[in-house]
Amino acid sequence: xxxxxxxxxxxFREVNQxxxxxxxxxxxxxxxxxxxxxxxxxxxxxxxxxxxxxPIRITGYSQETELEDGNAYLYIxxxxxxxxxxxxxxxxxxxxxxxxxxxxxxDGARRLFDLWRHYIKTPFHHILTVPRKCTERAQSLYYExxxxxxxxxxEHLNTVITDEAxxxxxxxxxxxRELLQKLxxxxxxDRPPITGAETMEVLNASFRMPKELxxxxxxxxxxxxxxxDVTHTSRARLMVxxxxxxxxxxxxxxxxxxxxxxxxxxxxxxxxxxxxxxxDGRSPLEAISRRYLSNFPCARMVxxxxxxxxxxxxxxxxxxxxxxxxxxxxxxxxxxxxxxITAKLxxxxxxxxxxxxxxxxxxxxxxxxxxxxxxxxxxxxxx
Amino acid sequence: xxxxxxRNKIDSLIRSYxxxxxxxxxxxxxxxxxxxxxxMLAEYYTRVRNAHEEGKLVAAHTVFFPTEILYAMDIVPLHxxxxxxxxxxxxxxxxxxxxxxxxxxxxxxxxxxxRGVAGIFGLNxxxxxxxxxxxxxxxxxxxxxxxxxxxxxxxxxxxxDNPFQGSAGEMNYLVDELKDMVHFLEExxxxxxxxxxxxxxxxxxxxxxxxxxxxxxxxxxxxxxxSILGYLELISADYLFPxxxxxxxxxxxxxDELKDMVxxxxxxxxxxxFRLMTLFLPPLHLIGYLGTLFAELGAVSVVEPFFTRWSxxxxxxxxxxxxxxxxxxxxxxxRSMYGPLSQQALQDIADGAEQYKIDGAIYWxxxxxxxxxATIRVVKEVLSEIDVPMLTLDCDIMDxxxxxxxxxxxxxxxxxxxLEDR
Numbered sequence: 001x002x003x004x005x006x007x008x009x010x011x012f013r014e015v016n017q018x019x020x021x022x023x024x025x026x027x028x029x030x031x032x033x034x035x036x037x038x039x040x041x042x043x044x045x046x047x048x049x050x051x052x053x054x055p056i057r058i059t060g061y062s063q064e065t066e067l068e069d070g071n072a073y074l075y076i077x078x079x080x081x082x083x084x085x086x087x088x089x090x091x092x093x094x095x096x097x098x099x100x101x102x103x104x105x106x107d108g109a110r111r112l113f114d115l116w117r118h119y120i121k122t123p124f125h126h127i128l129t130v131p132r133k134c135t136e137r138a139q140s141l142y143y144e145x146x147x148x149x150x151x152x153x154x155e156h157l158n159t160v161i162t163d164e165a166x167x168x169x170x171x172x173x174x175x176x177r178e179l180l181q182k183l184x185x186x187x188x189x190d191r192p193p194i195t196g197a198e199t200m201e202v203l204n205a206s207f208r209m210p211k212e213l214x215x216x217x218x219x220x221x222x223x224x225x226x227x228x229d230v231t232h233t234s235r236a237r238l239m240v241x242x243x244x245x246x247x248x249x250x251x252x253x254x255x256x257x258x259x260x261x262x263x264x265x266x267x268x269x270x271x272x273x274x275x276x277x278x279x280d281g282r283s284p285l286e287a288i289s290r291r292y293l294s295n296f297p298c299a300r301m302v303x304x305x306x307x308x309x310x311x312x313x314x315x316x317x318x319x320x321x322x323x324x325x326x327x328x329x330x331x332x333x334x335x336x337x338x339x340x341i342t343a344k345l346x347x348x349x350x351x352x353x354x355x356x357x358x359x360x361x362x363x364x365x366x367x368x369x370x371x372x373x374x375x376x377x378x379x380x381x382x383x
Numbered sequence: 384x385x386x387x388x389x390r391n392k393i394d395s396l397i398r399s400y401x402x403x404x405x406x407x408x409x410x411x412x413x414x415x416x417x418x419x420x421x422x423m424l425a426e427y428y429t430r431v432r433n434a435h436e437e438g439k440l441v442a443a444h445t446v447f448f449p450t451e452i453l454y455a456m457d458i459v460p461l462h463x464x465x466x467x468x469x470x471x472x473x474x475x476x477x478x479x480x481x482x483x484x485x486x487x488x489x490x491x492x493x494x495x496x497x498r499g500v501a502g503i504f505g506l507n508x509x510x511x512x513x514x515x516x517x518x519x520x521x522x523x524x525x526x527x528x529x530x531x532x533x534x535x536x537x538x539x540x541x542x543x544d545n546p547f548q549g550s551a552g553e554m555n556y557l558v559d560e561l562k563d564m565v566h567f568l569e570e571x572x573x574x575x576x577x578x579x580x581x582x583x584x585x586x587x588x589x590x591x592x593x594x595x596x597x598x599x600x601x602x603x604x605x606x607x608x609x610s611i612l613g614y615l616e617l618i619s620a621d622y623l624f625p626x627x628x629x630x631x632x633x634x635x636x637x638x639d640e641l642k643d644m645v646x647x648x649x650x651x652x653x654x655x656x657f658r659l660m661t662l663f664l665p666p667l668h669l670i671g672y673l674g675t676l677f678a679e680l681g682a683v684s685v686v687e688p689f690f691t692r693w694s695x696x697x698x699x700x701x702x703x704x705x706x707x708x709x710x711x712x713x714x715x716x717x718r719s720m721y722g723p724l725s726q727q728a729l730q731d732i733a734d735g736a737e738q739y740k741i742d743g744a745i746y747w748x749x750x751x752x753x754x755x756x757a758t759i760r761v762v763k764e765v766l767s768e769i770d771v772p773m774l775t776l777d778c779d780i781m782d783x784x785x786x787x788x789x790x791x792x793x794x795x796x797x798x799x800x801x802l803e804d805r
Contacts, residue, residue, distance in 0.1 A: 075748065075756035077492070104547035104723075107523045111757035114724035118761060127723060129547040132519050132526060137559055138544065144552045300523065302542045304530055330492045330753055336527035339488030340534065356490065 005228055008221040009198060012205035016062070019208045020093050028054055028210070034098040034157060037122075039085070039113060041267045042103035042130045044146055044292045046173050046277065047285075049211065050165040051153045057207035058094060059268075060084025062247050064360045073115055079330045080359040081244050082108040089120045099124030099156070101149065106300050106333055124156050132302045134294050146289040166284035170277045172211050179218045180206070180273040183225075187262045188318055191231035196240070196261025197252035203269050204246050234260030236321040236378040241265040241311060241341070243328040244359065253363030254324065259375050263318040265311050271296040299333035307337070308344050315350050321378045324371070326355045351377065392470055392508045393428050399473045400425035416637035420616045423629050424469070432510065434459040440572045443512035443532070445525040447714065448543065449707045451588060451626050452565060453516075455581035456574050461512055463532070464525075465622050467499035471668045471781040479506065481782060487531070494751025495781040497524040504535040514571055515540035516564070520711060521721050522754055541567045548723065549712045557708040565704075581707075582700040588626035588710060589698045594634035595621075599691055601641040603739055606650020607658060607685040608641040612674045613651065614661070618690050621714075656681030657799055660736055660744035660771075662762060663689055663720075663755050666778050672788050680799055686739040688732045689720040689755070720755050729765050736771050743802045744773040745795075749780050772805075774798040 034053035048055035070083025102113035131138035235258035404421035471477035484498030517529030546553035624630035698706035779785035
């Protein structure tokens, strides 16, 4: 349904509906722009951007799909996100990519990268070693890794990535983060003007188009929201946590039942944009490297305290009534954290609904029934 | 499920191995190495049981953790995953552990040994270790299992961040992580690291690796002298006693036995009909059955690229921590199973197939091991290029509800029939 209240949201939707073969990307390719796909939020996009290329995030099918090729190549016990991405790669959906960059973040991501490199003839492949800790020593190692990536890109693209270019990229990406922060601030309101599903459409577009254009659109959207008189009430304010998830339909199905997703802890959402690059007297490359390792952590990081503390802070800040933790089957890092974070949220009086899902699920069937029951329980608690 | 007495599992394991060693000694024609193996296991768990009485700390740790350091500091190691495997293999009491893991909230997609480890701690089925040590070698499960165990065990812990690739910077990082770990252990144990002892352990670890290489060479013989049980015993030596006199003694005796068998043309099975490459691990609770079945069908596992083919390289006792770090990049599991998946690792599988003159390969597709199963297709293609068929068998290495003996027999018999027709 066309959104006449928020016309810019329609532009984001167009980007998402045609991705990966979006008009903007294909036009840029025709003009000779290089496009690099990245596979995890630990890959520093600013460096790709500063090299004059367009960074886009590799994602899988945005709905549940038969993953025949993904199953055949990655086997059925790798997460459906990895299988979905690989299948799209194998079927040529990302055939315009000039490079793929990954991080050694989890078993699924590592193997997705391994098989992409083995079977899909993208011209440039690189995987960064991403430490599991966020100590000063780990920062040094990661800086070394990020520096190596810069050198490899310079060599491959026959260019020099200057500090000036990095500064410019930092400015563009930080602006994007700042604008998304403003968008999220609106979701703290008692009656937010935007739903969780709509926000996810914005976020999906954020890693699928040139950042400069995205920022321009997002400024427009914020203006539209400022004058919009539509607001949303709900049976319960919810936070969604867990594995990678970028299907707005999943959130829409929750919201159709009367819940309102007001915040999240997803690598496609809050964990993607939350922390800016802080220069603080550092070189731009070092500042970028530090930001990516110390950003809102994925469940892969050890110890988990930082992730847990941030989740609980979000829950308080956004005054959530309940948390929906969705774990993609075979997403082991989040599965291991689930009992621990559930207990911590319980301590502060916030119930968790744990859902086992497949990547791309729209939240129908049994999921819908369980969310409905969860909302009823949350309502009963309020009375 | 009720566990009677907190030391139940450890005591049961000790009793089981002591009995098996005694029975083996009394059995005519039994291998001396196998008796030593059972004695080694009994000794390992006896040390765990007696540690506190002897004023020593027990450190529970995940797989591929550098326990050379613990031995050098006189801290008693307790290998968590191997303990769950051994409970499955020898006691067949893994079900209660898996049920407890589920009760703790661990999803069935988490690999069963790690659900079992959580179950062990949740049930207090072993004496309470003093320290928990874990690392990200070799998967997300090892990286993520430590925190829950720490919470269940109410004990301090240390996470060793083992970097993914082996660049100079990454090796330095790992060495510094090891230094931190030594500092942590000194603080917790009140004992100083004995660097001389660590150097001696490194010298023996190098000997141990050489013995592994010699044993692998002997297994190229036709007929091949080692049964499927032998390969599981073989890997346990390094998992439990790295650089320890017990491992050297066991491996030396084993090597000499194999040498003698090769010299006299004796194989592990007679007649030897099918020489196999084994990829990953078969269901451990069915290993006795598989030993009998393989013998009946004339099948023998001659090479296991993920577990028994060590990378080239030597350790340096004068640089003990660097050697500990280097060893973690020499282990077979790292190169072929963990990644990154390189052409070299794939070539090594093809080379292994040719050097060991295999007729076929069996890939035990353990559903809990995601990063291993991700290589099934690519390994199958590599072997297919050199005309070696591969059977993929879905399994669980601990959970008895996944595979039955009959199902495994049927699939293996069909595969062997196909091999015979060729």
